[in-house]
Amino acid sequence: MKKVLILCLLFIGLTSVAQEAKWYDNFDEAAKVSKQTNKPILANFTGSDWCGWCIRLDKEVFSKKEFQKWANENVVLLTVDFPRRKKLDPETAALNKSLEQAFGIRGFPTIWLFGITDLANPKKDIIPYGKTGYVRGGATKWIESISPFLPKNQS
Template structure:
């Protein structure tokens, strides 16, 4: 019995450790700094974490899976932009998230936007949109099949002018 208990405890610990490996930024300027340093695009996750059923479903079916975790660690810098109804947020985070919601024209949740970003000397953030998606049925494999091309096509050098889509915040 002790052996079964210890194995179960080990497996729970392994799963919890893997889930903790993903770093979700809530401060977009900090995420941009990391994105540019690591030469990875941003994955901006617009969510209503405590009320949006499709957001919760996306979290459980995709964003909390080992397949997504491996892909995300290799491919993107994760940013959670949350619009909760019950969970308290600082005024700074609310202001930042509302500005980004307007800048990207977000009208529904969940929306996942892939972008490159730079910060000007004046502190203005310029985003170059690479593509977006939301909930995709079929688990991590189906979701990653939609998301991965946005990231693969996002060489972190300057984008061609004709394909550039900038957003200012």
């Protein structure tokens, strides 16, 4: 009986780990996965270590199992970070800056949902579907705010 209980607990632990959504911090990797899976990219433009609303969005939405399940089924996750306390490598910082300019980011958090038409030049072949930011009400309300922007063959 003890062994069965331990196996059940182990299985539950492994199942919850397997459901955790993967966030990419490299645009090119996210673009490749997006093309392979035919899922749009959900890009989180964030100041992860200083922006209060970004931290709140992560705590209230992105860390919740409901969001992670939805994300695994519908999108490829990309973090485009602009930290103040930690240093990004120069290549990542430059790429994040170019993405910030390409999407016209004026504040954090800004979340863009978009598709890629061509991997040869993904930064120029972006199809924007919609954007949002922090939405009060937790994971359910936040998912409701972005889901209408999913391409019609999604959801």
